Amino acid sequence: MITQLVNWFRRKKLESGLERELHYHLDRRIIDLERSGLPTGEARRQALLELGGIAQIQEEVRDIWLTRWLRDFAYDLRLSTRSFLKTPSFSIAAVLSLVLGIGATTAIYSLVDQVLLHALPVRQAERIVLIDWRGDQVANGFGSWNLMSYPICRDLDKQKHLFEGVFCRALTTVNLSTGDDYRPAIAEIVSGNYFPVLGVEPAVGRVLATDDDGTPNTNPVAVLSYDFWEAQFGGAPDVVGRKVLVNRHPLTIIGVAASTFKGIDVGQVPSIWIPASMSEKAIPGFKDLLDRRTRWMQVLGRLNQGVTLQEAEAGLQPWFKAMLQQDTRRAGFPIITPERRREFLNSSLVLTAAPQGHSALRRRLLEPLWVLFAVTAVLLGLACLNVSGLFLARGSARDREIGTRLALGASRGRLGRQLLADSLLIALVGGLLGIAAAPIAVRTLIAFLPQGTAPTALHAGVDSRLLLFAFAASVAAGLLSGLAPAWQAGRRSLVSSLRERGGTAFGGVRLRKVIVTAQIALTLTLVVGAALFVRTLDALMAKGPGFTTSSLISFGIDSLRSGYSPPEGNRLIRRIDEAIRQSPITEASAIAQLPLLTGGSWNDPMTILADKRISTDRDVNLNSVTPGFFQTMGIRIIAGRNFDERDARAPGEPGQRSAIVNEAFVKRYLGGRSPLGVRICEGSGPDAKPNTEIVGVMSNFSYRGLREESEQAYFPFFEGEGAGGTFYVRVRGMPESFFPSLRAIVHGVDPALPMTDFRTLNEQVDRSLNSEHMLATLSGSFGTLALLLSLVGLYGVMSFVVTQRTREIGIRLALGAMRWSAIWLVLRDALTMILSGIGIGLPFVWALGRLVESQLYDVKPADPAAIAITIVLLCLAGLAAALIPAHRASCVNPTDALRVE
Amino acid sequence: MLILQIVSLEPLHGYGIAQRVDQISRSVVQVNQGSLYPALHRLELKGWLRAEWKESETGREAKFYSLTASGRKQLAAEKHSWARLADAVRLIFDEGAR
Numbered sequence: 001m002i003t004q005l006v007n008w009f010r011r012k013k014l015e016s017g018l019e020r021e022l023h024y025h026l027d028r029r030i031i032d033l034e035r036s037g038l039p040t041g042e043a044r045r046q047a048l049l050e051l052g053g054i055a056q057i058q059e060e061v062r063d064i065w066l067t068r069w070l071r072d073f074a075y076d077l078r079l080s081t082r083s084f085l086k087t088p089s090f091s092i093a094a095v096l097s098l099v100l101g102i103g104a105t106t107a108i109y110s111l112v113d114q115v116l117l118h119a120l121p122v123r124q125a126e127r128i129v130l131i132d133w134r135g136d137q138v139a140n141g142f143g144s145w146n147l148m149s150y151p152i153c154r155d156l157d158k159q160k161h162l163f164e165g166v167f168c169r170a171l172t173t174v175n176l177s178t179g180d181d182y183r184p185a186i187a188e189i190v191s192g193n194y195f196p197v198l199g200v201e202p203a204v205g206r207v208l209a210t211d212d213d214g215t216p217n218t219n220p221v222a223v224l225s226y227d228f229w230e231a232q233f234g235g236a237p238d239v240v241g242r243k244v245l246v247n248r249h250p251l252t253i254i255g256v257a258a259s260t261f262k263g264i265d266v267g268q269v270p271s272i273w274i275p276a277s278m279s280e281k282a283i284p285g286f287k288d289l290l291d292r293r294t295r296w297m298q299v300l301g302r303l304n305q306g307v308t309l310q311e312a313e314a315g316l317q318p319w320f321k322a323m324l325q326q327d328t329r330r331a332g333f334p335i336i337t338p339e340r341r342r343e344f345l346n347s348s349l350v351l352t353a354a355p356q357g358h359s360a361l362r363r364r365l366l367e368p369l370w371v372l373f374a375v376t377a378v379l380l381g382l383a384c385l386n387v388s389g390l391f392l393a394r395g396s397a398r399d400r401e402i403g404t405r406l407a408l409g410a411s412r413g414r415l416g417r418q419l420l421a422d423s424l425l426i427a428l429v430g431g432l433l434g435i436a437a438a439p440i441a442v443r444t445l446i447a448f449l450p451q452g453t454a455p456t457a458l459h460a461g462v463d464s465r466l467l468l469f470a471f472a473a474s475v476a477a478g479l480l481s482g483l484a485p486a487w488q489a490g491r492r493s494l495v496s497s498l499r500e501r502g503g504t505a506f507g508g509v510r511l512r513k514v515i516v517t518a519q520i521a522l523t524l525t526l527v528v529g530a531a532l533f534v535r536t537l538d539a540l541m542a543k544g545p546g547f548t549t550s551s552l553i554s555f556g557i558d559s560l561r562s563g564y565s566p567p568e569g570n571r572l573i574r575r576i577d578e579a580i581r582q583s584p585i586t587e588a589s590a591i592a593q594l595p596l597l598t599g600g601s602w603n604d605p606m607t608i609l610a611d612k613r614i615s616t617d618r619d620v621n622l623n624s625v626t627p628g629f630f631q632t633m634g635i636r637i638i639a640g641r642n643f644d645e646r647d648a649r650a651p652g653e654p655g656q657r658s659a660i661v662n663e664a665f666v667k668r669y670l671g672g673r674s675p676l677g678v679r680i681c682e683g684s685g686p687d688a689k690p691n692t693e694i695v696g697v698m699s700n701f702s703y704r705g706l707r708e709e710s711e712q713a714y715f716p717f718f719e720g721e722g723a724g725g726t727f728y729v730r731v732r733g734m735p736e737s738f739f740p741s742l743r744a745i746v747h748g749v750d751p752a753l754p755m756t757d758f759r760t761l762n763e764q765v766d767r768s769l770n771s772e773h774m775l776a777t778l779s780g781s782f783g784t785l786a787l788l789l790s791l792v793g794l795y796g797v798m799s800f801v802v803t804q805r806t807r808e809i810g811i812r813l814a815l816g817a818m819r820w821s822a823i824w825l826v827l828r829d830a831l832t833m834i835l836s837g838i839g840i841g842l843p844f845v846w847a848l849g850r851l852v853e854s855q856l857y858d859v860k861p862a863d864p865a866a867i868a869i870t871i872v873l874l875c876l877a878g879l880a881a882a883l884i885p886a887h888r889a890s891c892v893n894p895t896d897a898l899r900v901e
Numbered sequence: 902m903l904i905l906q907i908v909s910l911e912p913l914h915g916y917g918i919a920q921r922v923d924q925i926s927r928s929v930v931q932v933n934q935g936s937l938y939p940a941l942h943r944l945e946l947k948g949w950l951r952a953e954w955k956e957s958e959t960g961r962e963a964k965f966y967s968l969t970a971s972g973r974k975q976l977a978a979e980k981h982s983w984a985r986l987a988d989a990v991r992l993i994f995d996e997g998a999r
Binding site for chain 1: 946
């Protein structure tokens with residue numbers, strides 16, 4: 001089969017070879033026959049007779065080279081190409097429809113593949129599993145999703161009957177320097193067996209091994225990522241043994257990881273891997289590596305060959321239950337209520353397949369991407385229908401040609417195949433152009449993705465998987481769009497098609513109407529979907545974050561990662577704060593320990609001592625801020641008082657601690673009661689001491705993101721040891737113009753201090769809404785495209801119908817029908833299609849609404865307004881498209897129409 | 902099988918094979934020269950024959966066919982199965998004669 005395909009491309013050479021071969025035979029035979037005494041002419045005749053027809057042999061040999069159907073198919077393609085070149089406007093319209101469909105689907109698929117489907121480039125990725133704790137870990141922690149402690153990972157690694165190895169990892173941002181300047185970089189803190197268990201090889205030197213992760217703080221080594229090595233060391237081969245500074249601590253480079261390996265999180269590509277034993281250097285102030293009650297790492301393992309996920313999960317439970325019991329007796333295990341203890345002991349370990357690694361980006365994009373993929377698939381279907389309609393239209397123009405071929409003895413199957421070859425050719429050309437356009441489309445898509453995605457994480461290139469997908473999509477599109485015309489050709493009666501004069505065949509019209517109806521149904525679904533997403537974005541924008549974003553700039557400072565001790569860092573922050581406040585550009589300025597609208601937060605359950613002692617039933621979002629914070633942000637204090645200098649006392653100084661909670665907190669936990677004076681504290685255990693007094697209530701505003709409405713409690717900043725935080729500066733005027741002055745102020749205090757996430761709050765709001773932006777913009781443009789495609793289809797069919805019925809309309813007009821009745825005749829037809837399309841589409845709309853419900857905000861999945869607007873829009877646009885042919889119908893001159901016959 | 906057998910002795914061109922076929926089976930089988938070439942090309946496509954252009958005994962370039970390793974295997978297999986068939990047939994005839 002492959003050889004035969006290859007033969008197609010070298011058929012010229014094969015032909016000439018065969019011809020030479022046969023001529024050689026013939027000449028030798030003639031010579032031999034002449035020797036035996038025959039005259040030259042006779043010898044030639046005899047030799048030719050013996051061989052039995054050169055052309056026939058050639059034909060037979062060709063069949064062997066290419067097989068029959070392949071040759072036929074090749075000829076079909078050639079014929080198709082010729083006929084397409086003869087009708088360029090038709091071909092361009094058809095190809096364009098498919099380029100849009102295939103290009104959009106391929107671009108979205110590129111992201112789906114990279115973010116959701118692509119397995120890690122490691123040995124046998126299908127055996128990698130994520131291990132997660134279900135239940136209460138009775139632990140504190142930081143980071144997000146599927147966290148456990150480092151010692152538990154070490155214990156799991158000993159379960160060799162189930163796992164080849166279990167490793168753990170945590171991502172953090174470090175200040176990384178190769179000598180001169182510091183810049184923030186993503187570091188992955190990993191257990192020593194990370195590389196061996198994954199099966200990742202070094203490109204230079206060696207990767208981390210189990211021995212590298214021994215006694216804490218004794219082995220300052222690191223492995224660089226290939227990209228970082230290339231960018232910072234120019235790919236120098238002697239990099240091993242050199243040093244990098246991580247938060248100003250020197251680590252010795254032992255090697256560079258393989259170029260294909262970019263960590264196990266598709267959205268966060270680390271520049272450096274650091275053994276867990278050195279985590280204190282990577283995370284300033286972190287001392288809990290060996291603490292079983294600090295959860296901060298994701299734990300993944302490689303199953304033994306032949307062990308299934310279920311077996312491993314069941315096999316772990318006996319050991320795990322024993323470990324839980326043992327944990328409760330361990331020194332340092334907190335005193336907890338019997339109920340919580342029960343919950344702890346009922347915990348279990350859950351395994352999920354993780355051949356794609358672990359990624360917060362994937363979690364976030366899972367639904368939006370699938371929704372968009374479904375949308376583009378529908379769009380592709382719509383484009384196919386459009387091409388089908390075009391082919392049917394052309395088919396009726398080619399009626400006579402096809403009829404003649406049938407009459408000459410072509411089989412119906414052969415003709416159908418010819419028509420399929422037509423559509424496949426169009427689809428493949430469309431696919432090719434679609435692939436050519438894909439990188440641009442993918443780059444545009446990547447720009448929509450959530451913040452923090454490293455530019456290296458996703459690529460816009462075209463790889464073999466994408467090519468394969470585009471090819472499959474093109475072939476599917478070709479078959480789909482060729483189906484209706486081929487079927488139509490198969491049904492045609494030979495006699496009628498020859499008897500009819502060209503251009504008067506009625507056969508394709510009903511099928512074309514069905515196609516347009518289907519297009520309307522699909523369009524309705526897409527446009528309603530787009531309307532839902534646009535309304536969601538609108539609602540979120542209208543709601544806003546709850547504070548004034550204009551003229552507001554934020555940036556992060558982390559002094560500990562720049563080598564400051566906590567007290568020094570605290571003094572540094574104060575100096576910067578003072579310098580900014582004294583600057584003439586500043587209207588107001590404040591510091592929050594954690595940034596707003598980044599998706600993350602400091603959160604913990606709380607204990608409230610009002611009439612009685614209660615614990616919150618879910619985490620409260622916490623933050624600590626300097627006294628000017630609420631004025632700077634424009635957040636109202638509804639009751640009680642704001643923080644002032646009294647509250648910002650240094651750590652360790654005695655006195656009442658204070659907090660400000662938001663309205664949602666009061667509503668959920670304090671009912672109608674006055675919140676002022678109520679005591680609260682972080683934590684929900686019996687050992688929690690509610691010693692902080694609520695002094696004020698603030699209006700609700702967004703912390704993690706715009707969608708959430710959470711309970712929040714804010715503490716004064718300098719009570720804790722603040723050595724870093726996010727500065728919020730309200731300036732006088734256009735915020736962008738003040739970036740250099742702010743940078744100058746900070747660098748005046750410490751020239752080497754990096755400023756992270758330096759941007760305006762308006763930009764921050766946009767970033768936090770990027771998946772909503774992506775859904776609204778893309779589904780909006782796809783909906784518009786869909787509408788255009790189906791309007792073109794509708795227009796095409798109606799024009800055709802008018803041409804077909806010119807005679808009938810002419811007779812009607814001659815018999816005294818009014819012009820408007822001719823218009824109505826056409827519009828009625830169009831309206832029937834539109835309305836039945838809408839009727840068919842409505843259930844799909846309902847299903848789609850259910851599907852995307854979780855992506856919506858403040859909009860019902862079956863939002864009547866969105867549906868009503870879409871229906872009106874579709875009807876109006878459809879009627880407008882039909883009005884042009886209808887007008888033409890009304891202008892039919894009765895005498896002309898009759899004379900045509 | 903006939904072609905494979907002939908080519909297994911020495912590399913030959915099409916005309917040579919035709920002559921050899923003629924000689925060997927003069928009276929027994931009549932092979933149409935016209936069907937020789939499709940057969941050769943089919944065997945080449947199956948990978949049992951290898952072809953190359955070489956100078957022939959008359960000094961002109963001709964396409965010479967020779968047996969490949971898998972062709973040799975195929976020939977052996979066919980010989981073997983033919984021998985078994987022939988044995989079986991002889992056995993039947995011997996049985997009948999006794």
